[in-house]
Amino acid sequence: MSIYRRNYKWIRTLSPFQLIALFYLFAVTIATILLSLPIAYEPGVDIPFIDTLFVAVSAVSVTGLTPVSIPETFSIVGYFMIALMLQFGGIGIMTLGTIIWIVLGKKIGLRERQLIMTDQNQSNFSGIVRLVLQIVLLVLLIEFIGFLILGTYFLQYYEAGEAYLQGFFGAVSAMTNGGFDITGASLIPFQDDYFVQFINMMLIIAGAIGFPVLIEVKQYLFESGERTRFSLFAKLTTITFFALIVLGAVMIVFLEFNHFFEGRSWHEIIFYALFQSVTTRSGGxxxxxxxxxxxxxxxxxxxxxxxxxxxxxxxxxxxxxxxxLVVIFILTFARGKGSIRIFRREVHNEDLNRAVVVTLMAVLTVFFSVLVVSIVEPFSMSEILFEICSAFGTVGLSLGITSELTTFTKLLLMGLMFIGRIGILTFLFSFKKEKKKGNYHYPKERVIIG
Amino acid sequence: MSIYRRNYKWIRTLSPFQLIALFYLFAVTIATILLSLPIAYEPGVDIPFIDTLFVAVSAVSVTGLTPVSIPETFSIVGYFMIALMLQFGGIGIMTLGTIIWIVLGKKIGLRERQLIMTDQNQSNFSGIVRLVLQIVLLVLLIEFIGFLILGTYFLQYYEAGEAYLQGFFGAVSAMTNGGFDITGASLIPFQDDYFVQFINMMLIIAGAIGFPVLIEVKQYLFESGERTRFSLFAKLTTITFFALIVLGAVMIVFLEFNHFFEGRSWHEIIFYALFQSVTTRSGGxxxxxxxxxxxxxxxxxxxxxxxxxxxxxxxxxxxxxxxxLVVIFILTFARGKGSIRIFRREVHNEDLNRAVVVTLMAVLTVFFSVLVVSIVEPFSMSEILFEICSAFGTVGLSLGITSELTTFTKLLLMGLMFIGRIGILTFLFSFKKEKKKGNYHYPKERVIIG
Ligand SMILES: [K+]
Ligand SMILES: [K+]
Structure with missing residues (x-):
């Protein structure tokens, strides 16, 4: 007993943030080991270790950036390994960890609940276990529907086995926002097939819009019980989510009207703009x-x-x-109001501080990443910025430079995918000792601001 | 009496921020009219109105960006006009406005004091008038010393009249951080003359380090009275100021070691790096x-x-x-501390909010400016970013694209110089109605942050 306690003592001293970072690192290690097995590869194919590691990090963080072509490199076994990594990375290692605990019949304690809470960013403890189950079942259900629809529809393009394999991988990759493809050219083969594009957009949105929103929509639709009010979080995130998609599509149409869209029909323009806007949410x-x-x-x-x-x-x-929150913060400040109100609710100062810190840290991170990468790579600033934002947003789009990058840049991109996926706050707090509140105060003094 | 009151009623409804913006616009108008006089130009020289306006805005905002060569375009009368605009723009139109009020024997009321307070960002009302006098005298004294040293030293390069003209314009341009030159090639003619470079760096630093710091240093050196403690503001701004200069110089050496600095002597490297770092503070x-x-x-x-x-x-x-403040805010937040303390003083939350809003607004402004300008200009992203940051920071450095810009971009740069000079906060608040505090509160609800 005393040996047991000593062995796990260091785990108990870790904060939830540190544990999450640790679990993700653990998942990457397992993924790298799996992708080091020869059975994962097409016969005769061998890739450098750095690329194996890169694909593993990219899969666990559901980014989709890859220096190698997935169908040319990996076997069908490899496809399933990657799909599994996307599932674990997408739904959240913590969530699945909890499922295992439930399956094993163990009672979920406060510490474990706290872990899931941080990973899925849920603010209230109650109903966490039920929530986790709901999330996993919902995701699997949506993926299964996507698989059936896409697989069956693909029968017109492929023979049966290949059609359902493409349907399976496509549904998982879209729903988890994995961004990987086994077509060899993303969804370009379906650039005229609006049905495939529509299903993919629906799956990407379902994955990227946030699990709490899915749960609330489900409750709203199927449970006519007490809870009919949507939470502040659900309203704010959903409006922002769709506003960004519309804004993105409009801007793409505006910017490309005399370039890529020249001579194209209105429905081509709409679908190209809409899909490429949706995919920047994180689809890839x-x-x-x-x-x-x-x-x-x-x-x-x-x-x-x-x-x-x-x-x-x-x-x-x-x-x-x-x-x-940052936009609302700026607008509220400019209008000289003291507290921030949206939908008749007041936003906590602490949340505002978090939003601001996250944004400023992210700007600094991206800026210095671009600066450093531009020293070692021959590509233009905008190509480098695009690749870095793609990694940080775990999106997976690329202007085609991923395979030509140096090992240094690949390592840096892995770091960005990791930070982007676990969130800058979790990353920041994973270095932090347990919070000690200072009880003393210094005298206040004003400082002049620009 | 009733007519008098009616006529000025609209001025009384303006906020100090709006009045400052208005006064700057007024100064630009006067400057444009002055630079429209043929006497300001070299014989036979005629430039488009947009360029006249650009030079006027650039001079009043002490930026130094110009689409035309100053010595090739303007006469000696023009030089003196520009030097006068730099004085007014540099020391602050409000400050000089107050001087005029004092000279005219009028008592300075609360409203006028408030105006100066906002322009010079002073937080306490008392001693404002004395402060303004001190600032103006100090600036004129430093400029005069700079003029004497540079003019006399320039006797080895030019004949007497030209030497003291160069000395006069050079001292004013450096001290006001105007960034204009009448050599035709900035300080490149003095690239081997470390004395001229040293004097110019001292003048640029004196202008850019902030008047309150100058005043406190003067009090510390010459007045052994009660006030010996430097203010939080003076300490914070001075340390940041010099830290940025050192960081800038070190980074320039690091980034250019195998490029521009290849084959150069150590003293050349030090002076090139140091001067080009100092000049980004705002010198130009x-x-x-x-x-x-x-x-x-x-x-x-x-x-x-x-x-x-x-x-x-x-x-x-x-x-x-x-x-x-933004850096300290991030660090304090990451370490999980509640309040922000520097030098045993606590920073006001309101100041923190201001710092954050200013930074975020500035990032958005620069980002969208780069996006818009890159649509209409053929130059690279980094050339455009450089020009835009130069305008926003009222620095005046350029990669040589200013004269080739379209009218649209020139207008946008003028806007940026204006915003950069009056400060984003003043700009934001110049649209604001008088502050009404909301006394009611909505119930608080937590929002999930990344
Ligand atoms: K992705
Ligand atoms: K300047």
């Missing part, structure tokens, strides 16, 4: 070679990827809520 | 063609110009204090 799949867009569109898409998906989703970036 | 003069630096150095210098000078100085940007 694309229906065209995004490097064909202009530099301005790349810059704008970089900012969309930087914002990323909703919190408690399969996406990354600073998150839609963070962006919304 | 340079001892070399900065376009010879690498793209990485341009990116880094853009971020330095974005930060800009100290508040209550002749510079622009988000200001050093803002940057320092």
């Amino acid at each position: 799949l694309s229906t065209m070679d995004v490097s064909q867009f202009t530099e301005q569109t790349h810059l704008f898409m970089s900012s969309l990827m930087f914002i990323g998906a909703s919190p408690s989703s399969v996406g990354g970036g600073i998150r839609t809520t963070t962006f919304a | 003069l340079s001892t070399m063609d900065v376009s010879q630096f690498t793209e990485q150095t341009h990116l880094f210098m853009s971020s330095l110009m974005f930060i800009g000078a100290s508040p209550s100085s002749v510079g622009g940007g988000i200001r050093t204090t803002t940057f320092a």
Whole structure:
């Protein structure tokens, strides 16, 4: 007993944030080991270790950036390994960890609940276990429906086995916002098939809009019980989410009207713009070679990827809520109001501080990443910015430079995918000792601000 | 009497912020009219109105960006006009306005004091009038000393009249951080003359470090009275100011070691790096063609110009204090502390909010400016970013694209110089109605942050 306690003592001294970072690192290690098995590869294919590690990090963080072509490199066994990593990375290692605990019949204690709470960013403890089950079942259900629809529909393109394999991998990759493809060219083969694009957009949105929103929508639709009011969080994140998609599509149309969209029909323009806007939320799949867009569109898409998906989703970036709070904060401040109110609710100062810190840290991180990478790589600033925002937002779009990057840049991108996925706050707090509140105060003194 | 009151009623409804914006616009108008006089030009020279307006805005905002060569375009009368605009723009139109009031024997009322307070960002009302006098006298004294030293020293380069003209314009341009030159090539003619460079750096620093710091240093040195403690503001801004200069110089050496600095002596490297770092605080003069630096150095210098000078100085940007508070805010938050303490003083939450809003607004402004300008201009992203940060920081450095810009971009840069000089907060608040505090509160609800 005393040996047991001593062995696990160091785990008990870790904060939930540190444990989450640790579990993700553990998942990456397992994923790397799996992808080191020869059975994962096409016969005769061998890739450098750095690329194996890169694909493992990219899969666990559901980013989708890859220096190698998945169908040319990996076997069908490899496909299933990657799909499994996307599931674990997407739904959240913590969530699945809890499932295992439930399955093993163990009671979930406060510490474990706290862990899930931090990973999925849930603010209230109660109903966490039920929530986790709901999330996993919901995701699996949506994926299964996606698999059936896509697989069956693909029978017109492929023979049966290949059709359902493509349907399976496609549904998992879209729903987890994994961004990987086994077509060899993302969704470009389906650039004229609006049905495939529509299903993929629905799956990407379902994954990126945030689990709490899915749960609340489900409760609203199927449970006519006491809870009919949508939470402040659900309203704020959903409005921001769709506002960003519309804004993104409109801007892409505006910026590409005389370039990529020249001579195209209105429905082509709408679908190209809409899909490429949706995919910057964190999907990473694309229906065209995004490097064909202009530099301005790349810059704008970089900012969309930087914002990323909703919190408690399969996406990354600073998150839609963070962006919304920062915008509201600026507007409220400019109008000289003291407290921040949205939908007749007051926002906590602490949440505001978090949003601001996340945004400023992210800006600094991206800026210095671009600076450092531009020293070692021959690519243009906007190509580098695009790749870095794609990694930080765990999006997975690329202007085609991933395979040509140096080992240094690949390592840096892995770090960004990791930070983007676990969130800058978790990353920051994973270095932190347990919080000690200072009880003494110094005298206040004003400071002049620009 | 009733007519008098009716006529000025609208002025009384303006906030101090609105009045400052209005006065700056007024100064630009006067400057444009002055620069429209043929006597300001070299014989036979005629420039488009947009360029006249650009030089006027650039001079009043002490930026130094110009689409035309000053010595090739303007006459000696024009030089003196520009020097006068730099004085008014540098020391602050409000400050000089007050001087005029004092000279005219009028008593300075609360409203006027408030005006100066906002322009020079002073937090306490008392001693404002004395302060203004001190500032103006100090600036004129430093400029006069600079003029004597530079003019006399220049006798080895020019004949007497030209030497003292160069000395006069050079001292005014350096001390007000105007960044204009009448050599035709900034300080490049003096790239081997470390004495001229040293004097110019001292003048630039004196102008950019902030008037309150100058006043406190003067009090510390010459008045052995009660006030010996430096204010929190003076300590914070001075440390940040010099830290940025050292960081900038070190980074320039690091980034250019195998490029621009290859084969140069250690003293050349030190002076080139130090001068080009100092000048990004807001000076705008340079001892070399900065376009010879690498793209990485341009990116880094853009971020330095974005930060800009100290508040209550002749510079622009988000200001050093803002940057320092944001950095301290992030660090304090990461360490989980509740209140922000520096030098045994607690920082007001309101100041923190201001710093954060200024920074975020500035990031958004620069980002969208780069996006918009890159649509209409053929230049690279980093050239455009450099020009935009130079305008926003009222620095005046350029990679040589200013004269080739479209009218649209010139207008946008004028806007940025204006915003950079009056400060984003003043700009924001110039749209604001008088502050009404909301006394009711909505129930608080937590929001999930990334
Ligand atoms: K992705
Ligand atoms: K300047």
